[in-house]
Amino acid sequence: MKEAKVNKESPVPLYYQVKENLKEKIESGVLEPNERLPSERDLENKHGISRMTARRALTELESEGYVYREQGKGSYVAEPKLRQALSKLTSFTEDMQDRGLEPGAEVLNKELITVEDQLSDKLMLQSGEKVFLLRRVRLADNEPLAIETSHLRNKFCPGIEEFDFKDRSLYETLKREFGINLGRAEQSVEANLASKFKADVLNVEKGSPMLTTERLTFLTDGETPIELARSTYRGDRYKMLVELRR
Amino acid sequence: MKEAKVNKESPVPLYYQVKENLKEKIESGVLEPNERLPSERDLENKHGISRMTARRALTELESEGYVYREQGKGSYVAEPKLRQALSKLTSFTEDMQDRGLEPGAEVLNKELITVEDQLSDKLMLQSGEKVFLLRRVRLADNEPLAIETSHLRNKFCPGIEEFDFKDRSLYETLKREFGINLGRAEQSVEANLASKFKADVLNVEKGSPMLTTERLTFLTDGETPIELARSTYRGDRYKMLVELRR
DNA sequence: AAGTGGTCTAGACCACGTC
């Protein structure tokens, strides 16, 4: 009985389909913490795939903290706290999902522009190079939480301005539609006060505390800047989490 | 020509031998940044292993930041900065020195106490366990920049209350006087407004933006909490820097 | 056209944990 839970005709890799399938069951609570997951051989039979493919889905879930595995015993759902994405390069969408909130967006502004000044320097733009500007209000469980302004080098994602980003992750679009994987980012974080405009959009009082981040994101070579994003979060609702080492 | 660089009789996995072999060449500088690594097929032939095994060595090096890979091109040595301090666990003293500022401190409060509530939970205190509390104003080039309150588990550093912390790094003291090395920390960051007390101490207006961090620091086993520190930085003077990785 | 990394198969043997 090969239940058709994966689509072998799809361009989406099989291991990825299986992985997302399981991740969804974990995040939705269908599979509870410390509950046993299907074994590699189970997945092999159920989906009609090879063991190495089933295995890859499980090992990636393990490395992302969704699952822990014990030799001779099985694979189990990890405790939620262990999968908190600390100090990882995540999109707003992933960040909210990790916190158990429903991410959303309302597009304020979307256009192709040319820019001058320091923004051009940080992105190391060639002269006249076009930038895709996307400004969105970001929602968590339908409440406005942040204003996010992304500047993307359009030469790496031509035509991206045609997509609707209301319910679409920018990073996921870069990966799926343009084959762009991100490598690392340099981020600064500071505290300031809400301007009249931001206060109105985020439904807080003018002068409320805000957490502002500026993120410069690079491709996997670690050197080519692709995005500069500025985000302003409601200080009363958002706490940033970081894991520090050594 | 199967050069005997890996030992197939060893209990050490083949992929791990190949991985460590390459990592050593990268760290020693035999392979320079952006230099091409052997392809998967090269490693296959050179070591007499299968491609999947060679592949695993390379993909793990990639996920650890030693290598970046590009489809159709090859695998390359990553820039050292990418694998260095992404988010370093640093003291205020080190942080200021990195920025080229002169660190300083004024001790506001220093005492041995017993605590209840959530602080006790976070530090996983045994009942009745003493905590060393140290509250200081932190200075940068002789200007007040932050208020820092540390709670240390006194059982790991008995007698620490005798030291003067005016011009002495707490972390440096733990290391030199008590042989305590820190492993990792979980830190949260949020924005809020200055209270009357904090505003006075830091010489700003009440209601100014402040960046507040709470850091739970663990020993090198990664499990034993030793310090809980809460810091409040002037929002107009301090910007936190973080490096994020995929 | 040749080489590269990305995905996938259908087997195999092993170490480990449970019954």
Next chain:
DNA sequence: ACGTGGTCTAGACCACTTG
């Protein structure tokens, strides 16, 4: 004895980059 995850093989086809 049996099922589990850990390692490994020897192929295969694909998409992509470069000469």
